[in-house]
Amino acid sequence: MPELPEIRTLAEQMDRELAGSRITAVEVDQEKCLNRSVDSVRRGLVGRTLGPFEAHGKWIRSPLAEGGALAINLGMGAEVRLPRCAEETPENYKFRMHTADGGGLFIRFWWFGHVHLLDGTGGEGPMDRLGIDALDPALDCGAFRALLAGRRGGIKSFLLNQKNIAGIGNFYAHDLLARSGIHPMRPIPSLEPGEIGCMYRTMRDLLEASVALGGADYERDLYGRPGGFSRRRFIVGYREGEPCGRCGETVVKIRTGSTPGFICPDCQPEDPPGG
DNA sequence: CAAGGTGTTGTCCA
DNA sequence: ATGGACAACACCTT
Incomplete structure (x- = not known):
């Protein structure tokens, strides 16, 4: 159920907590949320540095310093948490990203949501069709x-x-x-x-x-x-x-x-x- | 306890 | 261009 105000709130917090951090590990237990294979997304994220987080409608995007971007949509009500604020066991969060500074991002998808790795050339994902x-x-x-x-x-x-x-x-x-x-x-x-x-x-x-x-x-x-x-x-x-x-x-x-x-x-x- | 409603998006169809 | 039906199958209320 998250809409613009909830997404914008999360994006601002993610920007404070994660922008500039280097990704050290990515674990995915729900491949259907991805726009590519687990291996492809992991290869595209691990070792890269997250840029500023910006909300556009119900989507959140962070360009990677090395090119490309991470795009997130929470669908019908996913939960996004810093690992240190997680209330459930890590396995309940189907997408888990860790950063070099000890932080990271956990996402628990409820119905469905998306974590997309974009190559940055445009015209490749749902975000390009947003008003x-x-x-x-x-x-x-x-x-x-x-x-x-x-x-x-x-x-x-x-x-x-x-x-x-x-x-x-x-x-x-x-x-x-x-x-x-x-x-x-x-x-x-x-x-x-x-x-x-x-x-x-x-x-x-x-x-x-x-x-x-x-x-x-x-x-x-x-x-x-x-x-x-x-x-x-x-x-x-x-x-x-x-x-x-x-x-x-x-x-x-x-x-x-x-x-x-x-x-x-x-x-x-x-x-x-x-x- | 089973059934139904509900929030989002993309795709397919009329 | 426009909207309806549908699929993705979690969780709460009735």
């Missing part, structure tokens, strides 16, 4: 409008598609739309300029607020500490049957395409006034 990061400073309101221009589908599926904007998942999408007063199934062409501007500001406010708190409280960081962003902050997200945090109307759960969604029927009319 702009949702908190990229270059994504101002005008750029956000430009992304939506000419698009025809529903707004929620657009926001969840990482090729359009990277970092938004179902967890934050519920309130991003509710706080903007937009029904998830609204066709993009039906959105008023004012609604798009509101959605842009809400997206930045919501994600930045969670980043400032270290991400969602059900996720744990590199040290095993939970984030400070509680879902009690949501006005509709995961509040089925409870009053909407804005108007008090009862929140309902609906199907929004292939994902479940939570909406306030009053704040998010399917057919907006004047539309």
